[in-house]
Amino acid sequence: MTKLLMNRRRFIGTTALAGAAVASPAYLRRAAAQGSGEVNIWTYNDFVPESFKEQFESETGIKVNVRLVDDQGKQFNLLAAEQPNPTVDIMTVAGHRFLQFINSELLAPLDTDRLSNWGNINPTFSESDWATINGEKWGAPILSGMEVLSYNTELVSQEEAMTWDTLFSEEYAGQTAYIIQDMMSIVMLMMGYDGNMVEYMDDPEKAAAIVEEAKQFLIEKKPLVRKYYDSGAEVQQMFVNQDIALGHSWNGPAAALINDGFPLGMTIPNEGSYGFVYTYNVANNAPNVDNAYTFLDAILASPEIGAAMTKASGFISTYKDASNYLTDLEKKSTSFPEEQLANLQFFRAEANELKYSLVDPAVEAVKAA
Amino acid sequence: MTHDASVRKDSGGNAVPAGDRTFWGRVANWGPYQAFSALLTASPRRQFLILAAFPILWLLTQHLGPMLQMLRVSLTDAYPVAPGTQQEFTLENYMRFFGDRIFWMPFFRTLTFAAVFTFCTLIITYPVAYFLARHVSRRNQMLMLLLLLVPFWVGEIVRTYAIMILLGNTGAVNLVLKWLGLIDRPIPFMYTSFSMGVGIVYLTALYMLLPLYSALEKLPQSMNEAAADLGAGAWTRFRRISLPMTIEGISSGCTLVFLISTGFYATPVLLGGPSTTVFAETIAGFFHVAGDEWPTGAAFAVIMFAAALLITGVFQKLMNMLRKGDTK
Numbered sequence: 001m002t003k004l005l006m007n008r009r010r011f012i013g014t015t016a017l018a019g020a021a022v023a024s025p026a027y028l029r030r031a032a033a034q035g036s037g038e039v040n041i042w043t044y045n046d047f048v049p050e051s052f053k054e055q056f057e058s059e060t061g062i063k064v065n066v067r068l069v070d071d072q073g074k075q076f077n078l079l080a081a082e083q084p085n086p087t088v089d090i091m092t093v094a095g096h097r098f099l100q101f102i103n104s105e106l107l108a109p110l111d112t113d114r115l116s117n118w119g120n121i122n123p124t125f126s127e128s129d130w131a132t133i134n135g136e137k138w139g140a141p142i143l144s145g146m147e148v149l150s151y152n153t154e155l156v157s158q159e160e161a162m163t164w165d166t167l168f169s170e171e172y173a174g175q176t177a178y179i180i181q182d183m184m185s186i187v188m189l190m191m192g193y194d195g196n197m198v199e200y201m202d203d204p205e206k207a208a209a210i211v212e213e214a215k216q217f218l219i220e221k222k223p224l225v226r227k228y229y230d231s232g233a234e235v236q237q238m239f240v241n242q243d244i245a246l247g248h249s250w251n252g253p254a255a256a257l258i259n260d261g262f263p264l265g266m267t268i269p270n271e272g273s274y275g276f277v278y279t280y281n282v283a284n285n286a287p288n289v290d291n292a293y294t295f296l297d298a299i300l301a302s303p304e305i306g307a308a309m310t311k312a313s314g315f316i317s318t319y320k321d322a323s324n325y326l327t328d329l330e331k332k333s334t335s336f337p338e339e340q341l342a343n344l345q346f347f348r349a350e351a352n353e354l355k356y357s358l359v360d361p362a363v364e365a366v367k368a369a
Numbered sequence: 370m371t372h373d374a375s376v377r378k379d380s381g382g383n384a385v386p387a388g389d390r391t392f393w394g395r396v397a398n399w400g401p402y403q404a405f406s407a408l409l410t411a412s413p414r415r416q417f418l419i420l421a422a423f424p425i426l427w428l429l430t431q432h433l434g435p436m437l438q439m440l441r442v443s444l445t446d447a448y449p450v451a452p453g454t455q456q457e458f459t460l461e462n463y464m465r466f467f468g469d470r471i472f473w474m475p476f477f478r479t480l481t482f483a484a485v486f487t488f489c490t491l492i493i494t495y496p497v498a499y500f501l502a503r504h505v506s507r508r509n510q511m512l513m514l515l516l517l518l519v520p521f522w523v524g525e526i527v528r529t530y531a532i533m534i535l536l537g538n539t540g541a542v543n544l545v546l547k548w549l550g551l552i553d554r555p556i557p558f559m560y561t562s563f564s565m566g567v568g569i570v571y572l573t574a575l576y577m578l579l580p581l582y583s584a585l586e587k588l589p590q591s592m593n594e595a596a597a598d599l600g601a602g603a604w605t606r607f608r609r610i611s612l613p614m615t616i617e618g619i620s621s622g623c624t625l626v627f628l629i630s631t632g633f634y635a636t637p638v639l640l641g642g643p644s645t646t647v648f649a650e651t652i653a654g655f656f657h658v659a660g661d662e663w664p665t666g667a668a669f670a671v672i673m674f675a676a677a678l679l680i681t682g683v684f685q686k687l688m689n690m691l692r693k694g695d696t697k
Contacts, residue, residue: 039507073657080449104451174557225643227560241537243559290443361471367646367654368474 007306034186037289038063042075045233046312047143047278052305056298062291069117070231072097078282079283086283089292095106095130095277096347098138099196108284109136114293117300125277125318130346139279140296142306143315144285146275146344150254152239153245161267167246168221178220178248180366182274185347186248187214190271197351197358208349208358215362219369228367232256239264255314255333268340275346277318290297310334313337438672443667461669472651472669478612479648479678483630484563486569490626492575492621498581498618499611502588514582520655521575529639532568536640540618561640568640577622584618585611613692620688624681631677648673 037060043070053064067088070073075091083106093101098225101107113116118126120139125131125141151161155175160166164186167176181244185195193210194284200207226244229235232253238244239257254266274303280299282292285288299305306319316334323331337345398403410416442448446459466472497517505513520528535541536558543555558564588611596606634649641647648669655666 071657075450077656077663080451083449139409222643226557228643230638237533241533241559242555243538243557356658358663360654361469364651364654365471367643367650368471 037061037291037293038065039090039288040065040067040069040089041092041280041295042069042078042088042090043090043280044069044278047092047300047309049308051078051304052299052308056295059139060294060298062294063330064295076101076104076106077234080104081096084285085287088283089286089288090295091283092278093139093281094347095139095141095279096349096352098130098133098279099349100352101281102133102138103315106284107138108282108286108289110140110282111136112137115300117141117297120300120306120319122304122318122320127197129281130277130349135251138298139281141277141279141318142299143309144275145250145278145311145315146268147247147253147273148251148254149187149246149269149273150235150239150249150264150266151263152244153263155245156264156265158267161246161265162270164248164271165270167248168224170224172245173224174226175227175243175245175249177229177244178237180228180363181359182220183218183248184211184214184362185274186271187217189273191217195251195274196345196348197355200350201350201351201354204259204354207354211358211362215365218366222366222369246259251316251334252314255330256312256335257314258264259311259314259330268343272343272345275344277346278291278315372373386639408482408691412525422504439667440671442664443671445664448663448667461673462665465665466669466672473650475648475651476673478646479673480566480680481647482569482647483627486566486622487577487627490570490573491565491623494574494622495619496575498585502582503583503590505613511523517575517578520571525572526635526639528572529568529636532564532571532640536564537565559640560645562641562645564646565637565641567638568635569630572633572636573626576625576629580618580621580625581615583619584615586613607639616688616692620685625686627675627681633674 026290039062041064043066048066053066056062057064069078069092075093076097079088079091079101093107098107116279121141125144126137128308131137131139135346149164149167151158151159154168156172166172168180188197188210191213193214197207197210201203201209209367227234227238229238232250235244235247235249236253236257238247239262249266252267253258254264257264258266272365280296282296286292300319303317303321304325305317306317306322307324310317310322311314311330314333323334327335375683388419409419443462444460446457446461447454449458450456501510501513521623524536533540534677537543538555538557539558541557543552546552546556592610592614593606594611599607633647634653635652637645637647651671652669654668655662
């Protein structure tokens with residue numbers, strides 16, 4: 001009987017604790033996130049190299065809690081829902097999405113004086129125009145990516161892959177895939193328009209007409225596509241399973257497959273494409289700011305870490321001399337010929353409000369068609 | 370050696386009952402506690418209320434709470450609320466659905482898919498349940514049920530990936546067909562309504578199977594034997610006895626599978642193609658998009674929830690009428 005009573009008491013105690021945890025208000029969640037030796041990071045898969053994480057934890061005693069994300073919008077919404085008491089310290093925002101996060105007061109300006117290794121970043125990225133907003137830096141650039149045309153080299157020639165038209169050709173019907181939101185920008189570029197929509201900020205009617213044209217194009221070409229996908233892992237799997245012969249992708253997942261020995265190639269087609277830079281950012285009201293800066297300074301410490309991030313993710317490192325630590329194959333998979341790089345331009349944020357107010361419904365319309 | 374376990378003496382040499390030795394014992398014998406216990410358990414009604422309090426609290430906070438919160442968000446113009454802005458109530462999010470036809474297609478596609486896949490699941494699992502309940506010995510039934518449960522020990526995503534491995538261009542099905550010489554090039558099963566259907570039927574089969582098994586198991590063998598004695602063939606016995614008497618199981622199974630099918634997200638995303646976009650994907654799109662789109666997503670979720678409930682309500686009503694018609 002005593003044993004039974006003890007079990008019942010334990011049960012009641014455990015239930016009460018579990019109930020309290022479930023019902024815990026924001027300040028309790030924050031208290032949990034504010035562990036003395038922790039740093040909470042929202043980032044993409046493979047953006048924190050495992051070896052670095054283990055070394056950092058053992059040397060500093062700060063536990064690194066990584067929550068994987070696969071979408072900028074999800075990060076925005078999660079953080080917006082948690083503010084003003086977020087559980088995250090460091091998040092991973094693409095440079096062209098800065099404005100949205102800053103305007104919503106979700107990011108804290110980055111105090112680069114606290115980062116003794118800031119100088120290890122290639123100035124092309126750390127000092128470029130998009131990196132400074134309102135006179136402040138908002139993130140530490142870590143990896144650079146671009147929208148590319150990836151193709152199975154056993155099925156598609158490089159010459160064919162030098163134009164986005166091949167992606168929409170009858171010859172490869174049912175063997176292509178793309179991220180539809182990203183393709184809207186690329187299709188606008190293919191048609192000779194500004195996919196960033198900066199040129200049309202003063203002419204919303206023209207902007208709407210261009211998006212409508214791109215939308216109609218994608219609806220017309222819908223019978224030819226095998227899959228609209230969302231994440232890099234999906235397109236990798238489709239290539240490996242030979243479900244597709246070519247597709248639009250980010251260079252990171254494609255490079256990772258090339259490094260694994262898969263017969264894949266990628267190009268920046270003649271019509272052009274867009275590039276972007278991932279940055280580590282400190283969240284506004286982050287619970288462990290000091291730990292966040294310790295982590296950022298450590299991860300920027302050496303080009304080997306940058307190279308490790310490139311090896312794992314396939315994206316191009318923003319660190320000076322990181323390529324010295326890559327194999328020849330890895331260098332090849334993370335670089336492009338000069339003539340192709342000339343076709344590349346970076347995503348810009350100025351017209352995002354106008355652009356996405358038109359593009360988001362268009363994407364839904366293409367999916368629904 | 371003797372030891373009196375029930376009585377102990379205090380410092381003054383007075384006997385102390387065993388119950389008072391421990392902390393909990395002292396609490397149990399504490400006057401105010403006893404008065405409070407008596408107050409709580411004074412009547413069966415109060416005892417019932419105390420017993421029911423935790424489940425009710427659980428239902429309210431864990432089931433109804435999130436849904437009410439979703440309903441509330443669906444009636445606002447912004448969520449999460451940006452700094453410096455004020456949230457206002459509006460029906461605009463609901464009007465967006467009714468005012469824009471592009472959202473109707475995935476909505477009706479979802480309901481159609483759910484209805485078709487529910488029917489397919491019923492057709493596929495009924496014979497299995499019938500065999501299990503009527504032809505497998507009692508001793509082996511539990512073992513067979515356990516075997517059928519094995520895939521459900523892993524999550525939805527893992528099982529969906531299993532289907533991908535099976536149906537991909539380099540998957541098992543295509544390899545076997547190629548090996549048999551039936552095809553030269555792989556059949557593109559994946560990213561079609563077929564692959565999505567296979568996935569959903571596989572994932573929901575158990576929710577159909579168990580109510581059917583339960584209904585079939587209760588069916589007296591003697592009724593079938595009597596019908597056979599009177600000259601009824603197998604089909605007639607099934608149509609006139611088994612089917613009407615398992616309507617309740619069919620109704621429960623179909624309701625469960627239909628409701629689950631309308632809400633599937635990961636499976637259509639992973640197995641579906643460009644022409645199989647379901648409403649859950651549309652709803653998810655509003656939650657992924659950075660901006661004030663949560664209220665629209667919440668409104669669309671409420672619309673789907675209400676539609677699914679309405680359809681299952683009508684379906685249940687029809688099944689009840691059928692059942693009553695048969696028992697007349």
